[in-house]
Amino acid sequence: MKKILIIEDEESILMALEDDLTIEGYEVSCAKDGLKGFTMAKEQKYDLIILDIMLPKMNGFEVCKKLRQDGIMTPIVMLTAKSQEIDKVLGLELGADDYVTKPFSPRELIARVKALFRRVALTQQGIVMYHFGDVEIDFKKYEVKKSGKPMYLTALEFALIQLLIEHKDNVVSRDTILDEVWGEDVCVFPRTVDTHIAHLRKKIEEDPANPKYIIGVRGVGYKFNG
Numbered sequence: 001m002k003k004i005l006i007i008e009d010e011e012s013i014l015m016a017l018e019d020d021l022t023i024e025g026y027e028v029s030c031a032k033d034g035l036k037g038f039t040m041a042k043e044q045k046y047d048l049i050i051l052d053i054m055l056p057k058m059n060g061f062e063v064c065k066k067l068r069q070d071g072i073m074t075p076i077v078m079l080t081a082k083s084q085e086i087d088k089v090l091g092l093e094l095g096a097d098d099y100v101t102k103p104f105s106p107r108e109l110i111a112r113v114k115a116l117f118r119r120v121a122l123t124q125q126g127i128v129m130y131h132f133g134d135v136e137i138d139f140k141k142y143e144v145k146k147s148g149k150p151m152y153l154t155a156l157e158f159a160l161i162q163l164l165i166e167h168k169d170n171v172v173s174r175d176t177i178l179d180e181v182w183g184e185d186v187c188v189f190p191r192t193v194d195t196h197i198a199h200l201r202k203k204i205e206e207d208p209a210n211p212k213y214i215i216g217v218r219g220v221g222y223k224f225n226g
Contacts, residue, residue, distance in 0.1 A: 002047040002117065003027045007037030007063065008079065009055050013102075017050065020106040021113070034058030041067055041074065048113060051096070052079040061094055068095035068152060073142060075116050075155040079104075093199065097154040115183035120155050130165055132213060132226030135204050137161065146204065156181065157200050164214065164224035173221040197222060 004026045008014040011032075018028050029046070031037035034055035041049055041063075049067075053060035064076055078099040098116055100109055130137045134147045139162055144151045153161070159181045164172060174193045182192075197216070201208040213226040 001025065001027045003029065003045070004048045004050065004113070005029045005031065005037065005041055005044075005046045005074075006050045007031045007034065007041075007055065007060070008050070008052045009033060010052070013052075013079075016106065017109065020110060024110055024113075026113075032056075034060065034063045038063045038066060041072055042070060046074050048116060049074050049076045050079065050109075050113075051076050053081070064094045064096055073152070075120060077109075077112055077116060095152060095154060097156045111183065115181075116155060118183060120159075133204075133206075151203060153200075153203065156196060157203070160196060160200060161204070161224075164222060165226075168224050168226070171217045171221050171223045175221075177221060193221075 004021055006014060006017050006021075006028060008017065008030070009032050014030055014032065018030055021028050029040060029044070031040055035057040037049075037051070037055070038058055051060045051063060055063070058066075060078060064078070067074070067076070075097045076095065078096045080099050080101050098112055100112055128138070128140045130139070135151075136145045137153075137158075138144070139158065142158065144153050160177070163177065163180050177193050197214060198208070201211050201214055205211045205213060213224060215223050215225055217223060
């Protein structure tokens with residue numbers, strides 16, 4: 001049974017998420033402030049963390065940042081306020097794997113959770129090791145090195161780069177990326193792909209503005225050269 005930690009201070013949202021996820025068969029733990037959530041995430045092993053941004057004692061950004069700095073690579077879904085695009089971008093830069101905008105339906109959140117678990121499973125299949133330029137990826141161990149130094153990729157970024165590598169030299173459409181990485185039952189805008197590609201480029205490309213490995217094909221999608 002997969003274990004999920006919810007860090008959320010709004011009682012109604014917390015209780016609804018706990019009930020819905022428990023019904024889906026997950027083992028759920030809860031924290032009502034960022035500091036307690038951070039401590040629980042460090043002391044216990046979870047398969048996924050659902051993390052609100054606006055929290056007492058320690059906000060969601062700080063929780064995410066400190067977990068990644070401490071080497072906790074548990075996938076994180078952040079809960080953001082409606083239309084706060086900067087929150088989504090910052091969350092991704094700090095190491096979050098996905099985000100859901102409030103207000104959201106239980107079905108949407110559960111679909112995102114299942115999609116994230118599928119992405120994690122994807123990286124445990126197919127290609128095990130891959131090397132290009134000064135980047136080395138171990139998909140089995142969830143490890144990446146650039147110029148010999150460890151580098152962090154989110155579960156989504158692992159699935160994204162693996163998909164592109166598996167279709168090396170061939171264009172993968174945005175629709176295909178959405179279906180394969182996010183899942184057909186998850187409602188995500190195509191431009192979300194572009195946002196994640198941009199973040200991935202910042203991590204693996206020497207010059208993200210002039211990418212060498214992840215090449216965009218206008219109006220279609222992306223292909224991997226490497």
